[in-house]
Amino acid sequence: MDLFRLADDDDDRYGRFLGVSHPRDTTIQVIISLALGIGAFLAFCVLRPRWPSLYAARKKKHEHGALPELPDTMFGWIIPIWRINDQQVLASAGLDAYTFLKFFQMAMKFCAVTLFFSLIVVKPVHDAYEPDPVKNSTDPENPDHGDMRRSIDLFDVHTHNHTLPRWPDDLETDYLWMYVVFAYLFTAIAVYMIFSYTRRIIEVRQEYLGSQTTITDKTIRLSGIPADLQDEEKIKEFIESLDIGKVESATLCRNTKELDQAMVDRMNTVRRLEEAYTVHLGYRRVERNLESLPISQPPPPTNVAEGASGVEPDEDDALVLSNGQPHVRPYARERPKTTIRYGRFKLQSQQVDAIDYYEEQLRQADEKIKQLRQTTMNPTPVAFVTMDSVAACQMAIQAVLDPSPLQLIASPSPAPSDVIWTNTYLSRRSRMARAWSVTVVILFLSIFWSVIFVPVAGLLNTDTIGRILPQVKVFLEEHKNIKSLVNTQLPTLIASLLMVLVPYLYYWLSTYQGWVSQGDLELSAISKNFLFTFINFFVIFTVLGTASQFYQFFERFGDALRDFRKVAYTLANSLQQLLNFYVNFIILQGLGLFPFRLLEIGSVLLYPIYLMGAKTPRDYAELVQPPVFSYGFYLPTSLLIYIICMVYSVLHSSWQVLLAGFAYFALGHFVYKYQLLYAMDHQQHSTGRGWGMICDRIFVGLVFFQLTTAGQLILKQAIPRSLLMVPLIIATIWTSFAYGNTYKPLLRFIALRSVKRAEQMGYTDEPDDPISTEYNPNRNPWADADSARVRWETEPRHVRAKGAGNDSELRFINPSLVAPLDSVWIADKNARNDQGYGAQGDGVLGQV
Secondary structure, three states: OOHHHOOHHHHHHHOOOOOOOOHHHHHHHHHHHHHHHHHHHHHHHHHOOOOHHHHOHHHHHHOOOOOOOOOOOOOOOHHHHHHOOHHHHHHHHOHHHHHHHHHHHHHHHHHHHHHHHHHHHHHHHHHHHOOOOOOOOOOOOOHHHHHHHHHHHHHOOOOOOOOOOOOOHHHOOHHHHHHHHHHHHHHHHHHHHHHHHHHHHHHHHHHHHHOOOOOOOOEEEEEOOOHHHOOHHHHHHHHHHOOOOOEEEEEEEEOOHHHHHHHHHHHHHHHHHHHHHHHHHOOOOOOOOOOOOOOOOOOOOOEHHHHOOOOOOOOHHHHOEOOOOOOOOOOOOOOOEEEEEEOHHHOEEEEEEHHHHHHHHHHHHHHHHHHHHHOOOOEEEEEEEEEOOHHHHHHHHOOOOOOOOOOOEEEEOOOHHHEOHHHOOOOHHHHHHHHHHHHHHHHHHHHHHHHHHHHHHHHOOHHHHHHHOHHHHHHHHHOHHHHHHHHHHHHHHHHHHHHHHHHHHHHHHHOOOOOOEHHHHHHHHHHHHHHHHHHHHHHHHHHHOOHHHHHHHHHOHHHHHOOHHHHHHHHHHHHHHOHHHHHHHHHHHHHHHHHHHHHOHHHHHHHHHHHHHOOOHHHHHHHOOOOEOOHHHHHHHHHHHHHHHHHOOOOOOHHHHHHHHHHHHHHHHHHHHHHHHHHOEOOOOOOOOHHHHHHHHHHHHHHHHHHHHHHHHHHOOOHHHHHOHHHHHHHHHHHHHHHHHHOHHHHHOOOHHHHHHHHHOOOOOOOOOOOOOOOOOOOOOOHHHHHHHHHHHHOOHHHHHHOOOOHHHHOOOOHHHHOOOOOEEOOOHHHOOOOOOOEEOOOOOOOO
């Protein structure tokens, strides 16, 4: 009998385990998720055309010609998003977004194929031959249900014969071959999809990157430079002596720690001076911008001169331009004051004029920075070497340059805007110490999550609550719907919250490891967050099974190790009991939470808080910047759900997991497609390196799936058939190593043949060419994407905000060495003082 068709008189047996629950639980989960999801989706459809500053921020900022304009109707935007093809995704969002969306396509296909077999073969066979898992659940008052009861007593000290419970003889039929056949079949399907999608991604990646000629594609990052070569000219001579190619430029990273700190201090002074000017001038605009969020906080100060100049402002200019509205100072304001402390231990204080004080601080900061820029700074063993061609760069990257280990190591370079310059002057010893320290912290965190996660889940179980609060248990027994919420919905919600909040902690830890680029930091965050979701949420939860068995598991763990069959038996039983929990989890993630991600509920909720604290034009300009899409926050959860779908693909009621998984990946592909193309920024140099990490973790999930299938066969006393999983596990591990050796290098490097082929076919990337979405056999269909991204990938972030740059900003150089020391950004041109440290009235952000 299917879990969705059980009678109400089975409630008590359902409620004894987390996961073995009444169909009421899943029904309530679907209702709650649909209510949340539909409400959020309708809210998004209403607010999207009204708030383009939030929901079309990326499209308005970059204006990619490859993307269609979405209609302002309530539902008219859905079909255009669905029709956007891969070529348009590449042209506007790059390889990282392309590979991310390809993973969701692959997961959808896998869930669809396995769901087909599950409904046609797996479910009918289970219904015909296997007993109902609920009727065989642990009911100590029902002797007819003793088979599954004995699985709970598996670790009982009174069990001395160590014999596994016998499965009924009439079930020892050939139907158990179904587990073996479908384990091989589903593994073959998953592996075929991995290789098929990898070939396609490699083909696109080689053609896409092979046609690029940006400074990033011609630059190598050289690390481990010995002391005798730490000079630009010597590095250039060394590289050219290898006959790889000519060197256009070599930038040796230097220890600019003092200069970087001086720039940070100067920016803090600039912000305080801007606040002082804003308080003093007191400009306010009467009407708010209708495209901004409806908060009563007045908009930013504006520029009278430029508003009357007749220049047509864009949406962002509404933050600093007047749009023809007159501005007056409502009343004479006193110049603001600030408190300075001096003397021993800063015990004495004095009130001084804030504007004069911060202008003097700014003048001193500028002088200090100019002096530091003229000093000779100590070199570091890291350099960025730009070759004369992409082919020469790739030859240097793929070659071993020096016979000494850890010396003169060439690797692909990040984009200039993605270099974390504060980490370039860290020593190897410091970087290794940071990496090991973060690893130790993560190890302790893993133990911490393992210790607290299951006891918290135990408190959410009715039986466990009854031991502590008997009255609460009586209340829950009398109210079945509330009991259902406590047993299944509440654990699912807490698990979802943990998977949303904990990645922020792991991302913060990744920033302290000393990564040289934002792309490396992003990949590190993906690895850490997947480790958390897979180990702490899936493996530990499965190993420990239901919360009521937490302490018994550890008490009898030594006895279990004497017989591996007992371990596999208990794990298989635990997986079956947790099926409904994972179904509810996937439903909540897909139907309930994806529409909230589309709504960007976090940005909407935080916007009033940030707006209430905004005072200066700089603060208001930062409010309308597109939110950043971080793959490290979203990819690990999707990988975990893909693995859950694989693990449950041959188990009883597997169709429920696969159907929920298919809905999750279908909705996820649509939501992330919109966010990556229209709403959110992703600023790392797009190279698609994350696909290798995705496939490695899918192989791990396949091995776990095969071990689970072997455990199910052991559970049913089919020991010989369970041994047939051993060759499959070995073959999967061997395939993963073969994949790493043959395919992953092409996901890291660019083949020289791809570079030469692009040159021979005359692919060009003229900046003024429009981005065409039509196929032309005489040119690379993705070369135009490169021209659209040249400026975005090479300009520093502050130049992107200003919309202008110069030649020095297109080189690999620390911005602290060349960034202009702009004055403060306020609206009154006449407020500029004689020293030039007053307001700048050109309406351009004075970014440093």
